[in-house]
Amino acid sequence: MKTVELSCRCGGTRLEVQGEPFLVSECLCTSCRAAAARLAQLPGSAPMLTTYEATATAEYRKDRVKILTGVNTLKEFRLTPTSGSRRCVATCCNTPMFLEMKGAHWLSVYLNLWPTDQRPKPQLRTMTGDLHDPSGLPQDIPNLRTHSPAFYAKLFAAWAAMGFRNPKIEVKGVLDV
Template identity: 70%
Template sequence: MSSMTQIACTCGHTRLEVRGAPILVCECLCDSCRAAAERLAQLPGARSTLTSYHATPCAEYRKDRVDILSGAETMREFRLSPTSGSRRVVATCCNTPLFLEMKGAHWLSLYLHLWPAEARPKPSLRTMTSDLKDRARLPADIPNLKTHTVAFYGKLLAAWIAMGFRNPKIAIAGKIDA
């Protein structure tokens, strides 16, 4: 039997359930994750999702292991540009970023701030550190990788194979600008 964990936006209205272990838990330092987090933090009542060294902590989950329990009507997408291949989904009840979805991807990058601190998954690596001007300020507690590795993509591929090469769609009611 797989474990189930409920996670939620800041106010608790929008709740998700994840089943099983994540594919990977990491901190992303790419330019787009940092730019999106900075813009979303400017929404009324929003808090920053960035660490003190500007990383975005996420747990990568297969889409078929994530269920929306409540608050679907509050979920809106945000794109850095109209042609962006990725979208961040925000619970507008309290302007909490929920996840990142890449175009065509079979997984979601769920933001770690959604978990209670005592149950929060721990990142095993940082990725895309090559986008930083100064990598020296990063902690040395986990590997600080310049880019995504073959192992990173291998884990995603293994998850997709286990899903039978399916890519469930997630309907979002609208858009927001930030």
């Protein structure tokens, strides 16, 4: 199985992903856009959003993502203390690494970790219904108003392939932005 090593901008935090992602998407939900805007305020942080304000990720089963180095730099960021999703940031250089949904069996690894010429290509955009005016979005891939049944089917198939397990991903602390 092919493996790819990804790192934060300074190289202090490294991940390994195995195989191909089961989905590559761009999210336009209010939560992802708000989190990206807040994380962009961190010193030295690079923008996460596309020019049309999408957050691009590759979805991997948790059992196919390994933290190689820098686990002590990973801190979780939540929009509110009770948010069901957390973005994990390598605080050595303030690079967002991945998104984890509460109870999820997958991680959404941010596409900006890949070199541009090796970056997986998004297959769809989701949550375009959260935009005030989605008419300016590119028409190169499907622009879904919300999550589709096919989206959930991919998530379920990945979970079944894992034997319905949900490995824990431990990080070292909380990031307040």
